[in-house]
Amino acid sequence: MSRRPGNHARRLGDNGGLFSSSKSRSPPILALGLIVVGALLFIAYSYRNSGGYGNNIDTTSRVEGDYSCTAEVHRALPILKKAYGDSMHKVLHVGPDTCPVVSKLLKEEETVAWGVEPYDIEDADSSCRALVHKGIVRVADIKFPLPYRPKSFSLVIISDALDYLSPRYLNRTLPDLARVSADGLVVFTGYPGHQRAKVSDVSKFGRAAKLRSATWWVRYFVQTNLEENETAIKKFEQAASKRSFVPNCQIFHLKSFQ
Numbered sequence: 001m002s003r004r005p006g007n008h009a010r011r012l013g014d015n016g017g018l019f020s021s022s023k024s025r026s027p028p029i030l031a032l033g034l035i036v037v038g039a040l041l042f043i044a045y046s047y048r049n050s051g052g053y054g055n056n057i058d059t060t061s062r063v064e065g066d067y068s069c070t071a072e073v074h075r076a077l078p079i080l081k082k083a084y085g086d087s088m089h090k091v092l093h094v095g096p097d098t099c100p101v102v103s104k105l106l107k108e109e110e111t112v113a114w115g116v117e118p119y120d121i122e123d124a125d126s127s128c129r130a131l132v133h134k135g136i137v138r139v140a141d142i143k144f145p146l147p148y149r150p151k152s153f154s155l156v157i158i159s160d161a162l163d164y165l166s167p168r169y170l171n172r173t174l175p176d177l178a179r180v181s182a183d184g185l186v187v188f189t190g191y192p193g194h195q196r197a198k199v200s201d202v203s204k205f206g207r208a209a210k211l212r213s214a215t216w217w218v219r220y221f222v223q224t225n226l227e228e229n230e231t232a233i234k235k236f237e238q239a240a241s242k243r244s245f246v247p248n249c250q251i252f253h254l255k256s257f258q
Contacts, residue, residue: 069188069249070097070159074104076247080157080186081108082239083232083253087154087183092116094177095159095188099128099137106136114153118142118161142177143169151182151256159188159249163209175224178257184229187252189217214250221254229253 073093081088091113093101098115105113115137121128131137140146142161156177165173178185190211212220221228232253240247 068097068160069163069190070095070101072188072247072249073101073157073159075245076188076251077104077108079236079239079243079245080155083236084155084183090154092148092153092156092180093159094118094142094156095161099124099131101157101159102131102137103127114138116140116142116146118164142173144172145176146180148180150179152180154181154183156181156185157188158185160190160209162187163189163211166210170220171224174226175257178226178254181256184232184256185254186232187217187254188249189252190249217250217252221252227255229255 073095088108089110089112091105091111092115093105093113094116095101096117096119098117099121102113102115105111113136115131117132117137117139118141119139121132121139124132128137132139143165158174158177162170162174174185174187190209192211192213218228220226236251236253239245
């Protein structure tokens with residue numbers, strides 16, 4: 001996400017140059033110090049914009065200014081591995097920007113992964129298009145049943161995608177994802193108030209994101225016979241505590257349909 005650099009330049013003389021032509025000049029040491037400080041600030045600013053400080057680029061979605069729960073999946077993968085153990089060996093990720101998630105999972109030992117991208121990939125890079133060409137990532141409308149057999153995957157991870165579905169389609173999509181998982185689902189969804197509806201949301205996703213509260217989701221799970229996975233929740237919380245992991249999105253752990 002591009003950032004607009006601020007104007008760090010400051011007039012140090014009446015002529016706008018580094019040194020004033022007036023008689024009341026700054027001492028040479030002071031002027032040299034200002035040059036050094038300015039250079040350090042410029043280097044730090046450039047380093048920050050290049051992604052040198054943490055995951056600033058990864059934690060922003062393609063919808064400028066909004067936090068991406070798909071980016072949160074990247075942060076949570078080591079925690080999920082601790083919580084789910086062998087269930088992380090065959091993973092399906094569903095959500096926008098699935099290619100980086102799948103690529104990261106494929107680098108893990110004894111892990112195979114697939115992805116479903118619910119929206120267009122017109123701006124996808126060559127590596128993502130290669131995953132699509134190989135059939136590892138599928139572009140599919142998740143409002144309709146996915147072409148997978150029951151329990152095709154040990155674990156299904158969903159991020160951002162459900163926030164753009166109306167209850168009518170949500171009632172179809174989430175149970176279908178539970179159908180294709182064997183050991184559970186992990187749902188990453190935004191907190192109410194953390195994002196604002198934008199015109200770009202509507203043009204890309206068909207509607208603005210509807211961010212629902214934890215109470216709403218729990219009630220919905222009960223209504224659709226989806227049971228929360230208490231064992232996975234406990235293991236995830238323990239692993240998160242050891243790593244001082246504080247999620248920026250809501251994370252729900254659900255059991256698969258038996």
